[in-house]
Amino acid sequence: MPNRSTAHPQLAHEVLAAVLQVRAGSLRVLLWERGMEPHAHRWSLPGGRLGGDESVEDSIRRQLAEKVDVRQLAHVEQLAVFSAPDRVPGPRTIATAFLGLVPSDNDPALPSDTAWHPVDTLPETAFDHHAIVLRARDRLRAKLSYTNIGFALAPPEFTVSALRGIYSATLGYRVSATNLQRVLSRRGLLEATGETSRPGRAGGRPAALYRFTCRGMQVTDPFAVFRPPSR
Amino acid sequence: MPNRSTAHPQLAHEVLAAVLQVRAGSLRVLLWERGMEPHAHRWSLPGGRLGGDESVEDSIRRQLAEKVDVRQLAHVEQLAVFSAPDRVPGPRTIATAFLGLVPSDNDPALPSDTAWHPVDTLPETAFDHHAIVLRARDRLRAKLSYTNIGFALAPPEFTVSALRGIYSATLGYRVSATNLQRVLSRRGLLEATGETSRPGRAGGRPAALYRFTCRGMQVTDPFAVFRPPSR
DNA sequence: CATGTTTTCGATTCTAAGGCGAAAACCTCG
DNA sequence: CGAGGTTTTCGCCTTAGAATCGAAAACATG
Numbered sequence: 211m212p213n214r215s216t217a218h219p220q221l222a223h224e225v226l227a228a229v230l231q232v233r234a235g236s237l238r239v240l241l242w243e244r245g246m247e248p249h250a251h252r253w254s255l256p257g258g259r260l261g262g263d264e265s266v267e268d269s270i271r272r273q274l275a276e277k278v279d280v281r282q283l284a285h286v287e288q289l290a291v292f293s294a295p296d297r298v299p300g301p302r303t304i305a306t307a308f309l310g311l312v313p314s315d316n317d318p319a320l321p322s323d324t325a326w327h328p329v330d331t332l333p334e335t336a337f338d339h340h341a342i343v344l345r346a347r348d349r350l351r352a353k354l355s356y357t358n359i360g361f362a363l364a365p366p367e368f369t370v371s372a373l374r375g376i377y378s379a380t381l382g383y384r385v386s387a388t389n390l391q392r393v394l395s396r397r398g399l400l401e402a403t404g405e406t407s408r409p410g411r412a413g414g415r416p417a418a419l420y421r422f423t424c425r426g427m428q429v430t431d432p433f434a435v436f437r438p439p440s441r
Numbered sequence: 442m443p444n445r446s447t448a449h450p451q452l453a454h455e456v457l458a459a460v461l462q463v464r465a466g467s468l469r470v471l472l473w474e475r476g477m478e479p480h481a482h483r484w485s486l487p488g489g490r491l492g493g494d495e496s497v498e499d500s501i502r503r504q505l506a507e508k509v510d511v512r513q514l515a516h517v518e519q520l521a522v523f524s525a526p527d528r529v530p531g532p533r534t535i536a537t538a539f540l541g542l543v544p545s546d547n548d549p550a551l552p553s554d555t556a557w558h559p560v561d562t563l564p565e566t567a568f569d570h571h572a573i574v575l576r577a578r579d580r581l582r583a584k585l586s587y588t589n590i591g592f593a594l595a596p597p598e599f600t601v602s603a604l605r606g607i608y609s610a611t612l613g614y615r616v617s618a619t620n621l622q623r624v625l626s627r628r629g630l631l632e633a634t635g636e637t638s639r640p641g642r643a644g645g646r647p648a649a650l651y652r653f654t655c656r657g658m659q660v661t662d663p664f665a666v667f668r669p670p671s672r
Numbered sequence: 673c674a675t676g677t678t679t680t681c682g683a684t685t686c687t688a689a690g691g692c693g694a695a696a697a698c699c700t701c702g
Numbered sequence: 703c704g705a706g707g708t709t710t711t712c713g714c715c716t717t718a719g720a721a722t723c724g725a726a727a728a729c730a731t732g
Contacts, residue, residue: 219493223452223535262450262533266524290519291537293497302493304454304535306522356587371679387679389721396719406728413730414678602710618710620690627688637697644699645709673732680727689718696711702704 222303225270226257226339228289228346229278229310231326232363232379233317237350238326239343240277241335245323248299249336253327255343257305266306274310278318285311285362289346297338305338309346314376315365330382351381358399361422369407369417399423453534456501457488457570459520459577460509460541462557463594463610464548468581469557470574471508472566476554479530480567484558486574488536497537505541509549516542516593520577528569536569540577545607546596561613582612589630592653600638600648630654 229240241253256277260269266288271280289307297305312318327333329347332340353359354377363376374387394400401423406416460471472484487508491500498517505511520538528536543549558564560578563571584590585608594607604625605618625631632654637647 221452221454221491221493223454260452260524260535262452263526265526266522266535288521291497291522293491293537295494295496304491304497306524369679386721388681388723391680393720409678409729411730412677413728414676415680415728417679600710617690619692619712622711624689640698640709642699643708644697645707646697646711648710675731677730678728680725682723682725684721684723686721687719689716691716692714694711694713697709699706699708701706 220301222301223260223266224257224303224305225260225266225273225308226255226305226342227270227274227286227308227310228255228343229274229283229312230329230346230350230363231312231316232314232376233326235375235379236328236330237347237380237382239329239332239346240320240324241327241333241339242277242321242324244336252334252336253332253339254336255307255339256324260306266308270306270308270310277321277324278312282312282316282318283310284313285309285359289342289349292338292342294338305342307342307345309349311350311359311362313365314363354380358397358422358424360394361399361424364422367403367405367419367421369419371417373420451532453532454491454497455488455534455536456491456497456504456539457486457536457573458501458505458517458539458541459486459574460505460514460543461560461577461581461594462543462547463545463607464557466606466610467559467561468578468611468613470560470563470577471551471555472558472564472570473508473552473555475567483565483567484563484570485567486538486570487555491537497539501537501539501541508552508555509543513543513547513549514541515544516540516590520573520580523569523573525569536573538573538576540580542581542590542593544596545594585611589628589653589655591625592630592655595653598634598636598650598652600650602648604651 231238231240240256242256244250244252244254256274257270258273260266261272264272267286270286274280274283287309289309292305292307295302297303329343332343335343350359360373360377363380364373370387370391374385374390377390378384391400399422400420403419403421405419407419409416462469471487473487475481475483475485487505488501489504491497492503495503501517502511505514518540520540523536523538526533528534560574563574566574581590591604591608594611595604601618601622605616605621608621609615622631630653631651634650634652636650638650640647
């Protein structure tokens, strides 16, 4: 089927990322405050225009490097395309949105216009960025239940209660440490390091340290309710 | 952060859809045979260039109307963005890929260059369309397990064995009718119509007819392993 | 050393899914 | 019209994973 031969309008493509991290007990997103119109002084997602010789994945990593040390990004995945014709003023711009995750022990140096905001109490955001953040949050919450994506939120080594804090902050409700421990262990995602952490000032039994058994730091979706036979 | 001020290359955006349907006992995808170079006589996904005043969702529905009666599309969802710089020859083109589903009782009239191909034995495909089809297939298989997306593959009313056939063809292995019946019922997705179908020539007990309890024909993702409290 | 705190582990319950076989309902053919 | 064959349906049992509970372990402080 031939393409329609009308002149095509100028069209730009941008990449945006909702970079999430658990810090100070709540799930937060990296935003920067716009200095210029349109939407000056509103908060927006990091990102920028797609370059001529890069994929959207390459592009978002390149652009995020301006905001945060990309080596601290433990996970990046496509979220969705946002393409409403009036989503931004000016020339038509399509956005590919990403979800990025930073482990909770990292505290990257940030530009002065950039800060972490709790995803549940966002400031005034620019354009459709509010909806993108919520979509990222929902995607993360869903995947936390049935994938090993938690490794991207946790430090390399952690105690079960620390992990419980991360899961609780992300999901928005308190999960049981006992259950978390066994569910992740049964799935073969958790591995004891043998080390233990020193207890806090209040005493208590020292907690064993664990790590995720990351097979190559990939998010796996091992989910099938109707199982293939032979198991 | 200001945009870089270099001139931006011409960039096009296209939408593509992997429209899947179970027919003749196997999961198939709607492809059309290219008449012109590049990649003449190879099979490619329906779609086309994004119009100036439409979202990608609007666009894919408009473009699919040229191939298949869109009223038969029970479900359409974004799949992913494909953006490798060399994914198609000629000017740079970004693709937003969709997954579309047609219930198995529909047999839409097709243009002469268009046909259904089993997703597991694809003919020679154009560009990166092969990868897109496989991604759509995998997404469908995964979601079939933990959402109600099956309603988009099934007729309005069906017997349990018919549904079993659809699930088996989609997943690629045989599922148990007994279990399928109970799992879907327990989730509250299945509803008896009261009617029964007449048995085939070979006899047998007449099968009860069911329908999906589609709350507004939406795909719901009711999945949480770590449950919120109060349930 | 007693007390308090935190973590860990085992035992039990609960829910969902998978498997099996008997019963039900219908056909065709002799 | 009844015997045999076919397909569907339903109940019971097993298995697996998750949630809950409480006791025991390991440490700090006074």
